[in-house]
Amino acid sequence: MTDNQEIPSRSEERKAERHKQRQQKVKATVDAKIAAAQEEKGILLVLTGNGKGKSTSGFGTVARSVGHGKKAAVVQFIKGNWDCGERTLLEGAGVEFHVMGTGFTWETQDRDKDTQAAKTAWEAAEKLLQDERIDCVMLDELTYMVSYHYLDVERVIEALKNRPKMQHVIVTGRACHRAIIELADTVSEVLPIKHAFDHGIKAQPGFDY
Template sequence: MDKPTEMPTTDTKAERHKQRQQKLKAGVDAKIAAAQDEKGILLVLTGNGKGKSSSGFGTVARAVGHGKRAAVVQFIKGAWECGERNLLEGAGVTFHVMATGFTWETQDKQKDTAAAEEAWLAAEQLLQDESIDCVMLDELTYMLSYHYLDVDRVIKALQHRPPMQHVIITGRACHRAVIEIADTVSEVQSVKHAFDNGIKAQPGFDY
């Protein structure tokens, strides 16, 4: 007759949990010990889901909270009031806004290209300024997808920025050349979106 299987006691479960956590901690500690380089990070927030710009603005707010200088260049969405801009400008963050609105509203490639060029000139100046610790290029990906800006020119500016300057790029369908030089890439995917169910974008939550 087979001996009945003994159920783990509370003490046994606690010990197994402790062993798992110790193993996890050892792995984390090893990664921390190996990651000692310091440099400006190029962060890309892309994908079709909601929250890319919000995440980017959160990182800008974190920089400001640590006494860092930050600046934002907004492409495409500039015609909308922006709650993050209202808040962060008061905290000393510089904003450069393309201010043409969404490209499907203007339907004017020449106008949008000229506006993108003007906004990018401001971005290039920021990407050469060692006093700016963090630069957010909000919705830059569309400028490359629609060929309003030259990819090589953008890549060159990103690669030749001050070595300790962090850059955040947001927007859907990020160009592969930008992804290749990025240090961190997060892809935000959509599972459900209120807008698809007829709920309009609302101030204080969506923008």
């Protein structure tokens, strides 16, 4: 040992040993969970809450699916026909899109028109939810359609329950109906801490859409 090398103190050695023991316990817990998780099935993922990033997270999962050579499809409720960076990218990768196309309900202010548009989009979703060739289906902003009673929640639940066994589904949007949350395998809530728009910063292409 050279003069420049320091001999670890007893306290540092004890600290390192305690860290090692903690990590061994963590590893044992994780290994046990991995060993217990043997079932393979399609996952119903709900991304809800009032924070920004629900659709972004959902599209990330769709991109992951495509990256593994899986076939994916997206139905967008609420959204209009404006440019969508994710759609441009994913359609180029072979992802099928169905867009409700009426825009936000506070823009249309036409309940009958919105209801009919929602039903048309949902009919496309139902076909995807019956198609064994589709590995992953994203139902973007579906929660609003149920909250506004444009779609019957029982009809939605029935389609989700009876989809192909290995088909993954992603549901996004605020205030997800309790029945969908109860059916879901994984639920994440995105909470708002700060949002640029609330401070007068406009939505920008390439970042917000």
